[in-house]
Amino acid sequence: MINLLEALMIICFGLSWPVSIYKSYTSRTAKGKSLGFELIIWVGYILGIIRKFLQLAQGGTFDGMFWLGFVFYFINITEVTIDIILYFRNTRLDARREARA
Numbered sequence: 001m002i003n004l005l006e007a008l009m010i011i012c013f014g015l016s017w018p019v020s021i022y023k024s025y026t027s028r029t030a031k032g033k034s035l036g037f038e039l040i041i042w043v044g045y046i047l048g049i050i051r052k053f054l055q056l057a058q059g060g061t062f063d064g065m066f067w068l069g070f071v072f073y074f075i076n077i078t079e080v081t082i083d084i085i086l087y088f089r090n091t092r093l094d095a096r097r098e099a100r101a
Helices: 002-027 035-057 064-100
Strands: none
Touching: 002 064, 035 064
16 A cells, blocks of 8 residues: 555656656756756655665565556656756757847
């Protein structure tokens, strides 16, 4: 049950990232985004993945809920990484626009 709740939490977080990625991609600006916030989230997902490995080291099992949570940690960290890459792209685009103005 604990792994199910964790997996559902990660799934809910994961559903929000495509929206953020879409907004970052289409807006073409970094205004309103926080790199620090995204890095904190990224580190949090890394810590969640480490927790999964520690859970196994302490006698945890490779059940379906374990794998579901583990897979979604990787999906989420990939989504956050994409959004961070878009942040840097958009920062460059903002600088170009400001240089032209």
